[in-house]
Amino acid sequence: MSGEIAIAVEDVSKSFGKTEALKRVSFQAMTGKVLGLLGPNGAGKTTAVRILTTLIPLDSGNATIQGINVSAHGAQIRKIIGLAGQYAAVDEYLTGRENLELVGGLYHLARKEARSRSKELLFKFDLEDAADRQVKTYSGGMRRRLDLAASLVNRPPVLFLDEPTTGLDPRSRIGLWDSIRSLVSEGMTVLLTTQYLEEADQLCDNLVVIDHGQVIANGTPDELKTSLGGDLIEFSVIKRELSQHAAEVVAKFALSAPTFESESGQITLRPVGDGTHSLANLVRALDESGIAIAGLALRRPSLDEVFLSLTGNSPDEANGN
Amino acid sequence: MLYEWSLMTKRYVLRYIRVPALVVFSILQPIMFVVLFRYVFGGAIVVRTSNYVSYLMPGIIAQTAAFGSIATAVGLAEDFQGGMIDRFRSMPVSTSSVLVGRLVTDTLRNIFIVLVMIVVGYLVGFRFMNGIVPAVGMAAMAVLFGLSISCISALIGMKLRDPEAVQSFGLIWLFPLTFVSAAFVPVYTMPGWLQGIAKANPVTIVIDSMRSMALGGPLSRTTFESLAWLIGICVVFLPIAIRQFRRVS
Numbered sequence: 296m297s298g299e300i301a302i303a304v305e306d307v308s309k310s311f312g313k314t315e316a317l318k319r320v321s322f323q324a325m326t327g328k329v330l331g332l333l334g335p336n337g338a339g340k341t342t343a344v345r346i347l348t349t350l351i352p353l354d355s356g357n358a359t360i361q362g363i364n365v366s367a368h369g370a371q372i373r374k375i376i377g378l379a380g381q382y383a384a385v386d387e388y389l390t391g392r393e394n395l396e397l398v399g400g401l402y403h404l405a406r407k408e409a410r411s412r413s414k415e416l417l418f419k420f421d422l423e424d425a426a427d428r429q430v431k432t433y434s435g436g437m438r439r440r441l442d443l444a445a446s447l448v449n450r451p452p453v454l455f456l457d458e459p460t461t462g463l464d465p466r467s468r469i470g471l472w473d474s475i476r477s478l479v480s481e482g483m484t485v486l487l488t489t490q491y492l493e494e495a496d497q498l499c500d501n502l503v504v505i506d507h508g509q510v511i512a513n514g515t516p517d518e519l520k521t522s523l524g525g526d527l528i529e530f531s532v533i534k535r536e537l538s539q540h541a542a543e544v545v546a547k548f549a550l551s552a553p554t555f556e557s558e559s560g561q562i563t564l565r566p567v568g569d570g571t572h573s574l575a576n577l578v579r580a581l582d583e584s585g586i587a588i589a590g591l592a593l594r595r596p597s598l599d600e601v602f603l604s605l606t607g608n609s610p611d612e613a614n615g616n
Numbered sequence: 617m618l619y620e621w622s623l624m625t626k627r628y629v630l631r632y633i634r635v636p637a638l639v640v641f642s643i644l645q646p647i648m649f650v651v652l653f654r655y656v657f658g659g660a661i662v663v664r665t666s667n668y669v670s671y672l673m674p675g676i677i678a679q680t681a682a683f684g685s686i687a688t689a690v691g692l693a694e695d696f697q698g699g700m701i702d703r704f705r706s707m708p709v710s711t712s713s714v715l716v717g718r719l720v721t722d723t724l725r726n727i728f729i730v731l732v733m734i735v736v737g738y739l740v741g742f743r744f745m746n747g748i749v750p751a752v753g754m755a756a757m758a759v760l761f762g763l764s765i766s767c768i769s770a771l772i773g774m775k776l777r778d779p780e781a782v783q784s785f786g787l788i789w790l791f792p793l794t795f796v797s798a799a800f801v802p803v804y805t806m807p808g809w810l811q812g813i814a815k816a817n818p819v820t821i822v823i824d825s826m827r828s829m830a831l832g833g834p835l836s837r838t839t840f841e842s843l844a845w846l847i848g849i850c851v852v853f854l855p856i857a858i859r860q861f862r863r864v865s
């Protein structure tokens with residue numbers, strides 16, 4: 296099945312009044328892979344997910360899931376998708392088990408099957424102990440896991456996860472990442488949205504970066520990192536007060552002005568031409584100026600930096616965090 | 617579809633069973649009304665046809681059934697806001713399942729509340745004076761009244777989709793509707809201009825028919841008219857409300 300296109304979005308636009316939430320957005324998700332929609336708050340991620348899950352109509356363009364047109368055949372689409380929305384959609388007053396059995400029933404599973412499927416999912420998502428407790432006693436992480444379990448009741452081949460880990464503590468986040476990985480290993484196609492670069496890096500096979508309703512980059516996490524133009528040189532000097540001077544000395548080896556972070560003392564630059572060669576030149580130049588170096592490294596840019604250079608601000612900043 | 621309805625009903629009924637306070641509080645208010653009107657205002661209100669408590673109870677029961685519809689509106693708005701409706705809408709469920717489940721649950725709840733109110737009435741001196749079948753008819757009319765108001769409330773809840781807005785707006789229209797009627801005082805005691813409104817108010821027609829069934833009186837015309845109103849409201853509002861399920865805000 297892999298190599299096939301599971302989700303195809305072509306030139307999709309959507310406005311809410313004067314707000315253009317999506318502007319001619321196009322992307323594809325491959326069967327059995329994880330596609331990440333990465334973007335800051337308000338980028339249009341949820342809008343894209345809501346269109347694909349038939350919750351809202353698109354204004355123009357074309358969207359298909361497994362070849363089925365989303366706008367024309369909503370009823371068919373709803374049979375092959377699962378959705379875990381931005382906010383856990385579980386009934387507070389029902390137990391975890393009852394929530395899953397309700398969803399199973401609504402999918403018209405036989406009562407026995409709904410029951411065994413719920414049991415299986417409760418086990419899988421480590422909710423067995425809490426299965427017969429009302430959801431209002433659950434922690435945020437447990438709710439998210441239950442929500443994810445509910446979206447899997449019908450074994451959908453295509454799963455949508457809208458910011459699955461937003462608001463979770465780091466431990467729950469990593470737990471949820473493991474769950475998502477194991478789903479993909481079973482062949483499911485996943486489209487997930489996230490504001491976290493690390494999450495995108497960890498989970499996604501392909502990334503679509505969107506900002507202000509437009510796709511501004513796409514590719515594998517590695518491709519995106521490489522597209523920045525290769526490696527970065529990072530160093531600091533022993534005498535902090537010389538940092539400014541050091542930055543001036545090495546400026547001639549850099550594509551753009553070196554950045555200096557006062558807290559850590561790190562000076563970062565994107566070298567002209569070959570990284571290793573520049574490294575040697577840079578060390579020599581600093582040496583000649585009598586500036587002693589504390590640490591020196593050649594490294595790949597992080598997705599954070601990719602995002603920064605694409606949008607001019609990092610998603611976390613855009614979010615006000 | 618029937619199965620989906622029953623699942624949704626079960627979901628809402630379980631909530632009432634687990635949070636009985638939701639029902640208990642909605643009974644306390646009408647009981648207070650009974651005590652207020654029976655003992656505080658009652659002495660000042662003279663009705664021609666019967667003693668005041670007998671006059672009062674059908675009115676209060678009807679009002680209670682109508683006010684219960686706030687639960688329909690708030691419950692649906694909460695579902696929209698909490699994302700439950702998004703989940704259901706992303707699944708192959710029929711558009712009517714949530715709404716019907718909600719209405720069935722609130723009707724069951726109203727049946728319970730109407731029965732409790734009849735018991736309360738008996739404790740303060742109310743008596744059915746027209747036999748058992750009309751008495752059951754009165755209770756059924758009250759429940760049907762509650763259902764028709766719930767259909768309107770459902771539309772309000774699904775339009776506003778904000779539990780707090782619904783909480784404050786969802787009931788307001790019911791105050792003039794139920795008070796400017798024959799619910800608590802006979803229409804002829806009101807000023808002339810108000811009498812016209814109160815007489816035309818379908819709530820007056822419903823309550824007159826309930827009174828006739830409880831206490832004896834002209835039955836057929838008011839009952840027929842009242843049924844026509846209540847069924848008419850359901851027939852008009854139910855499809856509009858159902859359509860809101862897939863309508864986006």
Ligand SMILES: Nc1ncnc2c1ncn2[C@@H]1O[C@H](COP(=O)(O)OP(=O)(O)O)[C@@H](O)[C@H]1O
Nearest residue numbers: 311314316335336337338339340341342343865
């Ligand atoms: N129902 C709506 N009504 C009006 N504006 C909306 C609605 N939904 C989203 N928007 C606007 O569309 C833009 C994209 O929102 P959204 O898709 O939720 O972004 P994200 O999920 O990436 O944070 C935002 O500017 C948001 O305010």
Ligand SMILES: [Mg+2]
Nearest residue numbers: 340341342381
């Ligand atoms: Mg969002």
